[in-house]
Structures are given as C-alpha cells and as structure tokens.
Amino acid sequence: MNQNRDFYAGLVATVFFAIVLFVLIPIYVKVPSFIPGFAPPPDMWPRVVAIIGLVMGITALVLAFPKMREASRNQVTSLGNRIASHKTLIIRFIGVVIVFAAFVFGMPMVGFVPATVLLLAVLFIMTGNFERKLWMAALTIIFPVLLYLLFTEVTHTPFPEGSLFF
Incomplete structure (x- = not known):
C-alpha cells in the first residue's frame, strides 16, 4: 500500500x-x-x-x-494528476458509498439477511479480484446466514425481517 x-x-x-x-x-x-x-x-x-x-x-x-x-x-504531483491516476478507485469509492446508503435505507424493507447478502456481493465485486470466485460466492451467502443464526438462536437478538417479505 x-x-x-x-x-x-x-x-x-x-x-x-x-x-x-x-x-x-x-x-x-x-x-x-x-x-x-x-x-x-x-x-x-x-x-x-x-x-x-x-x-x-x-x-x-x-x-x-x-x-x-x-x-x-x-x-x-498535482491534484489533477492524482485524480486521473486513481479514477477507478474514486469511482469504486463512490459506488461503495451509494451501496452502503442503499443498505442502510433498504434493510428495513428487505430484511437483514437479503440486504447483507447483496451488500457483500457488491463489495466483493468492487474489489476487482476474481481469482477466488467460489470463496466469494460462499462467503456472500454463508456469512450473513451464520451471523443471523448466531444472534437469533444463541443471543436471542432479533434482526430486522423486512416489510417486503413478511
């Protein structure tokens, strides 16, 4: 870095x-x-x-x-040269900010698990590294489900279920 x-x-x-x-x-x-x-x-x-x-x-x-x-x-180096050389990273950053805003405002509607699956999928895509596609797809689905099960079954903490599906 x-x-x-x-x-x-x-x-x-x-x-x-x-x-x-x-x-x-x-x-x-x-x-x-x-x-x-x-x-x-x-x-x-x-x-x-x-x-x-x-x-x-x-x-x-x-x-x-x-x-x-x-x-x-x-x-x-000038600011213009720096922006031009990091255009892809700036676009990814703006995309991540938009996705986080959509996650925060969309989670009450679709629920925690679907919103987190979509968020992780977009974040993995934004990394631009597709060497481990199977791991990315598995973690995108498994991590939110395990997190949901941990909190609902072990600590009995309810997560937002969303108004769209229930």
Whole structure:
C-alpha cells in the first residue's frame, strides 16, 4: 500500500466508524430503560465494533504520517494528476458509498439477511479480484446466514425481517 492510500483508508475508516458510533447507534439502537443484571444492553456489541474500528482508523492515520512526510520530500504531483491516476478507485469509492446508503435505507424493507447478502456481493465485486470466485460466492451467502443464526438462536437478538417479505 502506498502512503497516501494508507492515509485515505485510515481517514475513511475513522469517519465511517465515528458516524456509526456517535450518530447511527444512538439513533437506531433502542436501549430499554430496564436491563437485567446478567444481560448486556443491545448497543454493547455495535459500540464495541465501532470503537475497535475507530481505534484502527486512527492508528492507520497516525502510522501513515511518517510515510507521507517521506514521500512528500521525494515527489510533488498535482491534484489533477492524482485524480486521473486513481479514477477507478474514486469511482469504486463512490459506488461503495451509494451501496452502503442503499443498505442502510433498504434493510428495513428487505430484511437483514437479503440486504447483507447483496451488500457483500457488491463489495466483493468492487474489489476487482476474481481469482477466488467460489470463496466469494460462499462467503456472500454463508456469512450473513451464520451471523443471523448466531444472534437469533444463541443471543436471542432479533434482526430486522423486512416489510417486503413478511
């Protein structure tokens, strides 16, 4: 990974997980007024994942600065050249943002499992690496189903089922 890509990946991860932690979780995860002493609140695991992601994003940002300083001594490129050379990555990033927005707004309609399957399929396609198509297809279906079964059968946490199918 080059130095600017590390920085931008850390910046995107930091912003994304900060929005999830400080905006989306307080708005969309309902916490009941009374929780028994042995049960964790419903917002515990989303907060844990968001905090870990936020720390990883900040760490990536911090670790990218020395690389950026070294690279800035060696070469100077204009913004136009940088955009032109990374046009495919910029288009993929815009596509991923659109897909995440569709996931957030479409999940109440289609439900968790179908929305997550579609999200993972699009994200795998966006990587552009099709060497392991079987793994990609299997993970696209198996991971959301296993996640759904884990939470519904083990922790008895209901996931959105969607208004389109039920």
